[in-house]
Amino acid sequence: MASNGGGSSTPSASSPDGRPSSPLPVTNSSPPQSTRRTGGRRRRGSASPYASSPSLGGFETPPHPSRRTPSGAGAGAARQQRQNWTGRFPPTPSTPMSTDDIPPSSEAGDDETDGIGAGIDTVPVFVWGTNISVQDVNAAILRFLRHFRDPRDAGRVDPVMDEGKYMRAIHRILELEGAETLDVDAHDVFDHDPDLYSKMVRYPLEVLAIFDIVLMELVGRFEPFFEKHIQTRIYNLKSSICLRNLNPSDIERMVSIKGMIIRCSSVIPELKEAVFRCLVCGFYSDPVMVDRGRVTEPHICQKEQCKATNSMTLVHNRCRFADKQIIKLQETPDEIPEGGTPHTVSVLMHDKLVDAGKPGDRVEITGIYRAMSIRVGPTQRTVKSIFKTYIDCLHIKKTDKSRLHVEDTMDIDSSDANKSTEEDFLNDKVEKLKELSKLPDIYDRLTRSLAPNIWELDDVKRGLLCQLFGGNPLRLPSGASFRGDINILLVGDPGTSKSQLLQYMHKLSPRGIYTSGRGSSAVGLTAYVTKDPETGETVLESGALVLSDKGVCCIDEFDKMSDNARSMLHEVMEQQTVSIAKAGIIASLNARTSVLACANPTESRYNPRLSVIDNIHLAPTLLSRFDLIYLILDKADEQTDRRLAKHIVSLHFENPNLEELEVLDLPTLVAYISYARKYIQPQLSDEAAEELTRGYVEMRKRGNSPGSRKKVITATARQIESLIRLSEALARMRFSEVVEVRDVVEAFRLLEVAMQQSATDHATGTIDMDLIMTGISASERQRRENLVAATRNLIMEKMQLGGPSMRMSELLEEMRKQSSMEILLHDLRGALGTLMTEGAVVIQGDNVKRV
């Protein structure tokens, strides 16, 4: 007995032994050239001990004479395989296959399914055990291939398009001579012939074998000498089944399952045709086909002169092998019920499908579910009553990895290429989302859905929503680009659920990265260069900001971050890139992230008497890069307290009396956001632009209110950019392609709410962008100027040029006597510092000297 690639198997023909062999049996009979010249040859060299044999030159064998026609072999093998399943065994071993073009059949005296009536008639040929009439199916497939027209092409009147979709595909294959597979969309089959579809799903082995035969016949008519075998690959079944729900009734059916590849075996060469050589005379036998994983070694040398017995030996490098691989598919996390572990299933891949997926890929597999009995031991003939199951893969499709399908809006030109992923968004789902978007209260509903267990903070949530939806990035022909991402800073007292908001955002956002400022270094956030310890090559590794490109980077405890790390953010937040110039690598990486940071006030509790800058201790330059800065303060307010109490009580008692607000669940919210981000690119309408200009001018005017002498900047160009982004995001929430006036109004309101909290000058009560831009409010600046002038006057008065020095405390007392203002030593020191730079005084320790 020769060794065989498939494994051990007993010769019993009727054993319930579903050998794992090709799902499409016709591969057995594909002409030797194709496989042999490609993969088979390579492998043969390494696998065979005869690789360096001197007779290597003689191995260019012509096609062997006993090659069967593809059709006969295909159908025959199909029938054989059919017998191997589900433990329903034919009463008699099958008859040898016929070699003509009519696929074999058995007399339809069968008990299964509803084929009883049909079985009486002997004229139609039936596939054993089914009600499938071969001729009918044959004709149906031919009809489908010939006449199926894509409804999407219906509108076109191109004469070239007159041919059906698959006829074109076949022609294309013939022209290219490369492809050996014809991908058939199961939806097309269903649309054309639901009956054929159901037969195909129910009896995939038989129908697919016939499919291949029809296909080859068709090809033969166009190009009689086309030698390659074309396989049919079905994909996109009407319904895909959950891995967990596979059950015995699915066996031998075509199924479509989604999952994640967790493991791949190495490529296994599987013997397809064996060639033997006589050890006595060197005679090469005709290739022997592998029959269900087994080859029969000839006992006697067939050469007339030799006739030696038991002299035949397998010649590895003249055998023909096919690639085979087994992968393990596991349920995706979202399909696992609570408290369960993921199920796995083995998937057998053949030929071209080998290495089509890597571990970690999410794929959708169309294949045939099979069961195989477990043999107890090689010596034992008994078959255990237990079966192993696997899927013979027909088609593999990689599905999107990320939760949110965000193709960035910046890559506008890629929108055409993404037609296939568009299909991922099931149409009805999109319809549902669109319906949602038409609700009048969608804005409020979205706000409620965002972190529903965190009560209050509605305006903050609205801002965060804007951040999730994002504005439109703009790239001018000149190369200048404006970011569309909205950056938000939350500053607030401890225990105001800032971190929870962050966690929630991180969950919602595509490629959300969550870091804590305390534990982040500059390189950890941006990118760093390392030397690979093995190769010595320099490698660029991305940090959190680069990793969250096109997503939201949540940075908790922003205030506790080192200054060095924070300074790296300047570039990211405006230019949206990370530049690296180190160790021979000069690179600029995209970091198109929205930054959501949260910080505690410096004195852990917000001090209302100090400015925001003093409270958070952040560089004003960095602060100005945040579009919205929210102060989340724990204010003593009976109303909020009551609501908090109510919230807690309802959490504990599951009080049914509490109003159930309509909220979107997390998956819907995610889908909603991702759809909006991907497909909605709102543009400013003229009215909106006008409103924007008007509002902006008004904001700036507010600073020049009559009565106040000083000029207060209440808005800067950065704010107008923020406003545009915010209003675009607001339009996106409604799935609106146009930014309307109301969006702009709401954007102004949001900005104002945020500014009122953060940029209000506590001394005057007006909004003052200087606070954010420079850290000093206009009124404060005014006060300082006054103080400097007063100090100068005092010094001019009291001290003489080059005279004795004066103690600072004395000076302070003098000042206090003169001025009505309350002056602190600290203020005085500042004023004196200014004077010193002017060259008016010299400060030595505590002494001041006029020069």
Next chain:
Amino acid sequence: MVGPQYDLVGNPLGAVRSTFERTAAAAAAESGERDPVAAFRGKDWGACELFRSFLFEEDGLDKVPVLNASNLGLIKPNTLVRYRGMVQDMLGNEYYIGAFKDGSTWRTNKFTDFSPFSMPHPCDSHLWERHLFHCVPAPGQNSWTLDSSPGPDVRRMSGCLATELREKRKRDGDNDDMDVSENGHEESSSQCKKPKEEDVHVSSSSTEMAEGVSEMNGGDHHIPGSSFSCLVKVYDMPDSQVKLNDVIEFIGVYTFDPELAAPSDNPDDIMLDLIEDVTVQLPPSKVPRLHCLVWRKLSPHDFISRPPVVEPSPSILKGIRQSLLSHLTMVLGNDELAAQCLLLHLLSRLRNRVDVVTVGRLSLNFIGFNRESASIFGNQLCSLIQKLVPYSQAIPMSIEYLNTATLQPRKDNKSGRLVTGVLQLPQGSHLTFDETFLQTGSLTSKGVENTMLLKNLMESQKVDYDFEYYKLDMATDVQLLTLSEGKSNILPSDLVVPFRPSSVPTISAGSEELESWRWYLATVRSLPQSTEPETYQIIQDEMVNAMRDDRSLGCSELSRWLTMAQITASSFGEKSLSLEHWQMVKELERLRKLRLQ
């Protein structure tokens, strides 16, 4: 229905088959079809019913021996056994020929691995499925739980003795670590062997840890043979009825098939390696198979051997509460405040989970311990907790422990199995962390990961299971007690109580008292809560007032107060919360805050 009286304990399969054949024959006669058994797929034809009535209505349960490591070799295969264990891993489904036609009779293979009749080759048959669960004794199960429902002594049951097996089993049983599978795998391909060696490594390191733990607990923490596992095959179960980490009592047929134990020595068959299911790694010579007929989830109540017959009335509960509280006070060196907090902590359970917020948990942090006091009070406390709750573990937190321990359960995709971690725990487990072992030092990446896991467990009662390509959150309900010098930052507890003992504990409790306390804890924890809407309003007003008085109160504090008030109410046996309990909690908080200053 009472059929021919089979020996349901000694020959359960006989009963299964006879009921099947009878029902199948009846069905065939009735319908006249060729396929009468098709309807039995995924259904019971009366066999399970028969057993259920025998076990629970005719008191047959006591006649069924309990399968454990000590009597594994003594029980005869194909007899009825009981097994209590935690579902450690779900191994998916298995297809088997459920029914086949032998001549004119239909026969079944249900509840067995092997057909007692040889199957004729071409025959009508039906493929059915069953679920596979890998079960282990619940981690941290305390020894008192074993006494609760002892089966008959197997050694005295001559009928069940399997002398011929005993010798073999003894040899095999020497090293019965569940992850080690020497017999089945010596000859298997090296590709397959590698991960196994890792397994051994991991599991041995965790057992080392466990040993360290048990030393601290005075040795009797881990019940003997705790690494003894069982492969349970469950039939006809709707999906997701059993969850991972559930503790379940399975009653079913114990099978052992010497033929299955034979190693499969076809190493050149590479492709089978991947199709091979994971059961291969659980050789039947080490891991017994159990074909489950009847199963039930176990609650803490089921471990109490002599439950008082009385209904839990408030007066009885109050009495037991008082005795338990005074005992806790004694153990805690006359620190009554700490004892009250401990009582609340022991009675806490996760009641609700809203998004990321968990309601009902009350983790406790006793501060003010040092190495010496932890060794005195900590050990007393741990041994008391061991005697009170079904599952408990004490973990000495040290840098070394954090850096080396495998806390996170991890899916090994090569072997297809879930490699357990310390944090794979049944619901309602109790964990004590002794942080006095913690010194300054640096954490490795594993250490950081472990601390993150612990923190996550503390804050949201969830454990991330590592599935290599993604993490899966598993909801848990674990009571966490931390003993530390200062407030623990690694394990941020809900309630921080400075511990002020004034005497050294010297008492121990009588077994009867322990019984009543266990019953009390189990009963109070399962007591339903229903509060009148009027109380809501009062509580809300109370909260608003409290917030007015103290601006530093936040959502978490108030939420904790309410939790404590609810537990206080239950601890008195009251079904609804009243203002009185709220006031008690406020007083408790006041005293606690005084100590904190």
